[in-house]
Amino acid sequence: MNRILTTEIWYEAKKLARTASSRKLAVAYVTADHVGLRSGDVLVTDASPRSIKSGQTDAKLLAKLHKAGVVIHSHEGLHSKAMLIGKYAVVGSANMSGSGLAEAAVLSDEPTIRSGVASFIAQLCTKKSRLRDEDIAALCKIEVVRTGCKHPLRAALLVP
Numbered sequence: 001m002n003r004i005l006t007t008e009i010w011y012e013a014k015k016l017a018r019t020a021s022s023r024k025l026a027v028a029y030v031t032a033d034h035v036g037l038r039s040g041d042v043l044v045t046d047a048s049p050r051s052i053k054s055g056q057t058d059a060k061l062l063a064k065l066h067k068a069g070v071v072i073h074s075h076e077g078l079h080s081k082a083m084l085i086g087k088y089a090v091v092g093s094a095n096m097s098g099s100g101l102a103e104a105a106v107l108s109d110e111p112t113i114r115s116g117v118a119s120f121i122a123q124l125c126t127k128k129s130r131l132r133d134e135d136i137a138a139l140c141k142i143e144v145v146r147t148g149c150k151h152p153l154r155a156a157l158l159v160p
Helices: 009-019 049-054 059-067 111-124 133-140 152-158
Strands: 002-005 023-027 042-045 071-074 081-085 088-092 105-108
Touching: 009 081, 009 088, 023 111, 042 059, 042 111, 059 071, 059 133, 081 111, 088 111, 105 111
Parallel strands: 023 042, 042 071
Antiparallel strands: 002 105, 023 081, 081 088, 088 105
């Protein structure tokens, strides 16, 4: 089964996540938990000081998820939006944020797609990339300075 998701990406992901035995996500920017991550789940995101400072990733949300038992890895420069939710893979353009951009994703239960997404996420999860308590505490101390819209496409979409 392969389906294209557009406006319902996070609705579908959260619905699948409710009954899935595991959730593994590689999503560049995270400011909201649109999936309902739980203890033992894996989240790879760009939690670099630059992404935290700009507000693209929310350190306080990462701290909350970490405290709940979510395993968090940081990969600076990550741009992917790939998820393995139970027996489904979701690959698309949506960050876990409220960007308001038009997004799309492919939902698939094809074994080769699932295997590829699983392999990709596993490659990102290294001992060095895993955030520890002290890493997250340091990220939470970074002052967030949102500078507004810098992306040309996003700016064009916001201009009437």
